Amino acid sequence: MYDFSADSADCVRSVEAGLSDVLTGARLSGPGPAAERLVEAMRHGSLEGGKRLRPLLVRQAAAIFSVSREAALPAGLAVEMIHCYSLIHDDLPAMDDDALRRGRPTVHKAFDEATAILAGDALLTQAFAILADPRCHPDPDVRVALVAELAAGSGAGGMVGGQMRDIEGEEGSFSETDIATMQAMKTGALIRAAVRMGAMLGGADPRALSALTAYAEAAGRAFQLADDILDVTATQEAMGKATGKDAGAGKQTLVSRLGLDEARKNLDAIVADAISALRTFGPRADGLRATARYFAARKR
Template identity: 85%
Template sequence: MYDFAADSADCARAVEAGLSEYLTGARLSGPGPAADRVIAAMRHGSLEGGKRLRPLLVRQAAAIFSVPREQALPAGLAVEMIHCYSLIHDDLPAMDDDDLRRGRPTVHKAFDEATAILAGDALLTEAFALLANPGTHPDAEVRIRLVAELAAGSGTGGMVGGQMRDIEGEKGGFTEAEIAVMQAMKTGALIRASVRMGALIGGADARALSALTAYAEAAGRAFQLADDILDVTATPETMGKATGKDAEAGKQTVVARLGLEGAREMLDRTVSEAVSALRTFGPRADGLRATARYFASREK
């Protein structure tokens, strides 16, 4: 029987160890020596915290196709490096201007703004270097598809574009459909990429990839809905970062439109949609089902 707590804890340990091993001057030097300060900032923004949910999704999707955990880990590390870079940049004064992340000073507070920008840039760049490495997958065609998938999920049609739409939404006037598009890009696109990358590692056919994509898109919506609810209901101590900032900034969220109860009802429906998309996989997809349910029940 699948144990979500044990699997997620094991994945978090593997990601922490993998990032700690990878984010060193010795590994990241070439053609010149890596700067110690930027490596330290990269490590500050990546290690000792985080639920590592995106690498978990890579692992769980790959497991449907009997891919061993260690073979899915490099792609999971690449996704997490993208996620961590985005958090470092989101916390900057020009963006969300946050002082705390995971209960610790944000990178621009622990170092300075310029170093935080460069640390994020470096994590972004090194994520693609890792995917291009033959150690990630022996088939060059699969590695190319992984690179393209992560670029799509994190670029202008994905996370970056969604962040831009989020900033524009602070001026108001977004419809519910426009909020959905923004959130699908800002948060959902990287979750979608994580699941699809796991499927690609496993050699999924078109039909399986389509079903997993439907799951991932619904799971991404559920994650963002839960995040919006927590921004209203959770305390800064629980979250390890400031809360209530969406309302202060006038950001467009489903909670702002539908209220807490309406948002919670939508969250339940969205999780059910995600779980239903996995019906063809049977017990092999129990991990992905558990993660979708976790998205709805998490408290931080």
């Protein structure tokens, strides 16, 4: 019987330990010694806190193919570093201008803007160094496929492109399709990459990869819709970051379009879609099933 709380807590612990291990001056890739201030900022922006949902998705997808938690960790760390760098850059004054993240000062508040920009750049780069390392997977074909997948999920056609669309959307008027495209890129693309990378670690065949991609795309939509609902309903205290921001910024979400009740109904349907995409996998996909349900049920 799959235990989501236990698996999730174990993932949080191993990601924390894994990031802490990589993010020391001596371990960071490059010919020279990383500046101490840079390493501190990278640690501030990635350690302590965070639900580590993307590494959890990597390990849960990998588990379908009997890949161990340990073997799925490096790829999970790479995805999490991308997530963390994106938060550091998103929090900058020129972007969302946030002072608080996970209940602590954001990197540019704890350090300064230049350091935050560089810490983000360094985390982004380190993510690819981790994937290229033989400890990530013994087969170079798999490692290079992971690099391609993470770049696709996080680049101009993925996360960063979605962030750009989000900023543009604050100025213009967005259709429901525009919002869906923006969210599929901004949040969905990295979730999609996490699931697919887990599948790749396990040597998934094209059919399994396609089913897991369908799962991931629905799970990503569920995650974002739940986030938009929480922005309206949750308190800042529970979230550890500012809430009510979307409405305050005049930002258009599916919740502002559909209303809260309709949005909640949609959320249930999307979670059902995600779970139905897993039907061929049996109990080894219980982890992914539980995470899709968690996305909809979470309170923060």
